[in-house]
Amino acid sequence: MACHISVRVQAESFDAGAEAACLAHGRTELGAIVTFTGLCRDEGGTLAALEIEHYPGMAEAEISRVTEDASGRWPLEAILVIHRFGEIKPGEPIVLVITASAHRAEAFEAAAFLMDYLKTRAPFWKKQHLVDETSAGWVEAKEQDDAAARRWKE
Amino acid sequence: MKALYFAWVREKIGKSEEEISPPDSIATVGELIAWLSHRGEEYAQAFATGTVRVAIDRAHVKYDAAIGRAGEIAFFPPMTGG
Numbered sequence A: 001m002a003c004h005i006s007v008r009v010q011a012e013s014f015d016a017g018a019e020a021a022c023l024a025h026g027r028t029e030l031g032a033i034v035t036f037t038g039l040c041r042d043e044g045g046t047l048a049a050l051e052i053e054h055y056p057g058m059a060e061a062e063i064s065r066v067t068e069d070a071s072g073r074w075p076l077e078a079i080l081v082i083h084r085f086g087e088i089k090p091g092e093p094i095v096l097v098i099t100a101s102a103h104r105a106e107a108f109e110a111a112a113f114l115m116d117y118l119k120t121r122a123p124f125w126k127k128q129h130l131v132d133e134t135s136a137g138w139v140e141a142k143e144q145d146d147a148a149a150r151r152w153k154e
Numbered sequence B: 001m002k003a004l005y006f007a008w009v010r011e012k013i014g015k016s017e018e019e020i021s022p023p024d025s026i027a028t029v030g031e032l033i034a035w036l037s038h039r040g041e042e043y044a045q046a047f048a049t050g051t052v053r054v055a056i057d058r059a060h061v062k063y064d065a066a067i068g069r070a071g072e073i074a075f076f077p078p079m080t081g082g
Helices: A016-024 A058-073 A104-121 A143-150 B007-013 B029-037 B041-048
Strands: A004-010 A032-039 A047-054 A076-084 A086-088 A093-101 A124-130 A136-138 B002-005 B017-019 B053-056 B059-061 B072-076
Touching: A004 A058, A016 A032, A016 A076, A016 A093, A032 A104, A058 A076, A058 A104, A058 B059, A076 A104, A093 A104, A104 A143, A124 B007, B002 B007, B007 B041, B007 B072, B029 B041, B029 B053, B029 B072
Parallel strands: A004 A076, B002 B072
Antiparallel strands: A032 A093, A047 A086, A047 A124, A076 A093, A124 A136, B002 B017, B053 B059, B053 B072
16 A cells, blocks of 8 residues: 655644544554654753744655655655744744554654655754844754765665 | 745845846856856855755755756755754
């Protein structure tokens, strides 16, 4: 059976548990579900909020390309990706990746692959707003994220 | 074609989008960036970092990619989502 892929780019928050339950509902062929949620950190109490800018249209298209790549690499039954934009406060979720498969290995690997690729390919940019209001700055891309994405190339 | 600018590229250039009409001699993304950089100090500063990424019609491309009949070309910093 083909992998069921769902991609959402939205300002609203989400409930990871409810999304996983909805995805698994009535799917008796599933043996494994991996749910990854990326959260907004408070950076030691210094961060007031993140402002996430995105490229509407390309964000959905690029995430879809990455999910199709994942479904070609691993025998997955379902993939759900949600990425938020706009203002996000510490403690709130930013990104959700759910992978479902018959066995755990492919669900774990595909979820890690999806996150590594999303961070370096999906057109989103984070700006930090600090508690002391002295400055707001764009988060710089990290070499370690590029390295994490490269490990899937071999 | 429509040019789009995001994040600090948008802030440095001072606008989020505009219509641009490069001459026919501009064939690649790299040539288009050089052409844009001559339009003003704000463009030159945005592109001088050498880190600006480019997408044509909502797909990533490299600097040696042909512009062809692109309808929409976007310029933005390395991605920091996730």
